[in-house]
Structure formats: structure tokens, C-alpha cells
Amino acid sequence: MRIAITGHSKGIGKSIFDTLQQSHNCKGFSRSNGYDITQDADKIIEESNDFDVFINNAYSGLYQVKLFDMIFDKWKDDPNKQIINIGSKSKYYPFNDEQPQLKKDKRSSKAYNDNKKSISHSIYAKQMYLSKQCKIITIHPGYTRTDFIKHHWDNVNMIDPKDVADVIQWVLSMPSHIEIGELGIWHPREF
Amino acid sequence: MKIAITGHTKGIGKACFDLFNTNNNCIGFSRSNGFDISVNGVVEKIVQDSLDADVFINNAYFEFKQTEIFKHLFEQWQSLEDKTIININSRSKYGVGKNQFYASTKKDLANTSYQAMFNKKNCRVININPGYVETDMVKEHIGKFNMLTPSKVADTIKWCLDQPQDIEIGELSIWKTTLR
Numbered sequence: 001m002r003i004a005i006t007g008h009s010k011g012i013g014k015s016i017f018d019t020l021q022q023s024h025n026c027k028g029f030s031r032s033n034g035y036d037i038t039q040d041a042d043k044i045i046e047e048s049n050d051f052d053v054f055i056n057n058a059y060s061g062l063y064q065v066k067l068f069d070m071i072f073d074k075w076k077d078d079p080n081k082q083i084i085n086i087g088s089k090s091k092y093y094p095f096n097d098e099q100p101q102l103k104k105d106k107r108s109s110k111a112y113n114d115n116k117k118s119i120s121h122s123i124y125a126k127q128m129y130l131s132k133q134c135k136i137i138t139i140h141p142g143y144t145r146t147d148f149i150k151h152h153w154d155n156v157n158m159i160d161p162k163d164v165a166d167v168i169q170w171v172l173s174m175p176s177h178i179e180i181g182e183l184g185i186w187h188p189r190e191f
Numbered sequence: 192m193k194i195a196i197t198g199h200t201k202g203i204g205k206a207c208f209d210l211f212n213t214n215n216n217c218i219g220f221s222r223s224n225g226f227d228i229s230v231n232g233v234v235e236k237i238v239q240d241s242l243d244a245d246v247f248i249n250n251a252y253f254e255f256k257q258t259e260i261f262k263h264l265f266e267q268w269q270s271l272e273d274k275t276i277i278n279i280n281s282r283s284k285y286g287v288g289k290n291q292f293y294a295s296t297k298k299d300l301a302n303t304s305y306q307a308m309f310n311k312k313n314c315r316v317i318n319i320n321p322g323y324v325e326t327d328m329v330k331e332h333i334g335k336f337n338m339l340t341p342s343k344v345a346d347t348i349k350w351c352l353d354q355p356q357d358i359e360i361g362e363l364s365i366w367k368t369t370l371r
Contacts, residue, residue: 079368089361093309128287135368142361163358170350178343181282181320181364188315188359189272 007058015161142186198251202326322366
């Protein structure tokens, strides 16, 4: 399969890229190779159009929603296309400032929580209520051992980025008529 | 492993029972063997009889009874690392579909389960949300919608359960890519 992925040079995205690249043809879009989702959405979507899978991984405010909407518009009637969004476990609960924070300050952590909820709800709107042919899959990882939250490695039990990559590989192994619409993966005893 | 399943004689429950029973010790609770969850006191009895199991598949449906079973069992198992509770929820929990009462009972199960999972706990909790499945429960819709087979759902549950004990597939939604 030909797989496009945003944010492929760090964290979960890098692990997905490295894992899938062993058996698929992958192309990454990151700031490090000149693609910033906040500025280059048109270019990214244009260059991903011929791919079979789009992994909407890079996070920046609500730009993940924008990228999802754009690729969905192009792919919705094509049964051979799959869109995989990387959401977050934080979408399941209200912002809780007593938990280890995911971002550098309280304000961006709150925004992260709100944005991941918005992303998940914008996706449902299309997944549940529109007739569509392409697959839509959203993965919600809990705390994951990436450099972004290195300062929490010792006080939270985390899953490994490779665990998320393995789950995506499993999801991609499903026959075309089965959609794993949503999947949450985390450590059962985070705290 | 010892696996307890409610509603093990039909649909998804039967598929799970048949799949797991080959390599595990399965124990089933259904109306046919005297466990009707709509009858007062039966929920407590099922939970009591399942305490020494490793896995509990909360599958049988009656109004808000699945939530009740979950609450009772979670109270007993929350501090135990080697236990897994699997709730068979539904795509209806997203609020789709015409039967809003059914949807509200499934949302109740989902929300109760999230509330429990996201606090400190040791056991694993897995929520499975299948779309339409070819079972007696939706027999009037067979042919109108694309449906999963019960054994596909059972295979997926097995995949979740087979993950290492330090991985929780807290939620998994599965359905046909196109509904019609």
C-alpha cells in the first residue's frame, strides 16, 4: 500500500512511519522536510491524493480537523481509500489539571484536550451521518513514551509508540469491508 | 483462563462462548440456564458466581442491567491486576439509530465505564462497539443493512484480550465500511 503520514519525524508518527515502511511505500510530511500542516495543507493533500492511506497524525490546534475535512472531500466515494486519524485518550474526559499535563503550560494543555474532542466529534459527523465509501479510523492513544512528555516518564505508566504502530498495522490488515471506526489504546494502570 | 459470559446461547455471546471454550474454561449465564438478568437479584448472583473468573464478558442486554452488572463487578475487581471486564456495547452509543431508548442504555454503559476506567484502577476494561451484527436481535433488518458476522466480533474480542496485560484496548468500534 502507499501510505502518507503527517508528522513522521517524531514521536508516535515516527514509530508508525518506521514500522509501516518495512512493508509499505510510505511518504512523510513534517516541518523537517518542508511541510507545516498550519501552512501547507493544500500541498500535503494534493501530494497525498494518489496514496491508499492517509495518516492524519501531526497535531497543531484544529489543523487536524482541516486536513481530515480536505482529504475526506477527495476520498469519500472511493472504497479503496483509508483515513487514519490520531486522536487522544484525553478526548474522553474533561480537562483535569491535577493530571500530568501534556503540554508546556496549563492553557495549551486545556486547548489540547478541547481540540482532541473537537477532532473526534468532527469525524463522527462524517463517519456516522454521511454515506461514504472510504474507511475512517480514529486511534486514541493514552500517555505514550515520546519525547514530548519525557518529564512524565517516571510518574506515569505509558504505552510505547511501537504499540500504537502495531495496532495501526493490525487495523490495516482488516478486509476492505470492515471498518475499525474507533480504537482506544493505553496502559491500564497509568497512575 | 476462566471466562464468564452472559447471554452465551445466542448471537455475539454464543460466538464468544464457542470461540473461547476450545482453549479455556467458559461459564455461561443465560435465561436458558436460569439466569434472566431482568429478574431482581440475578445480576448479583451472576457477579458472585463469576468472582473467580479471569475474564467477564458483559454481553446479555436488558435495559440498564449491563451497567448494573458492570458496577457490581468493577467494585469487586478494580484492585486486581489480572482481571479483564469486556463490555459489549454498541454503535448506538454514538446516538445513531432510531431506537433512542436502546441508545440511551448503551450511552449509560459507556459513560459509567469511562468514569470507572479513568480513575485509578488495576483491572482492564475493554468496551466493544459493534455496528449491525447478523443476530436474532436485528433479524428484521437482515438484508437491509450490511452486517458483521458474530464470529468476526468474537475474533476481534479475542484480539483485544490477547494483548499483553499492560495494554488496554479501552474502546474498539467495529462495523461494515458501508452501511448499505
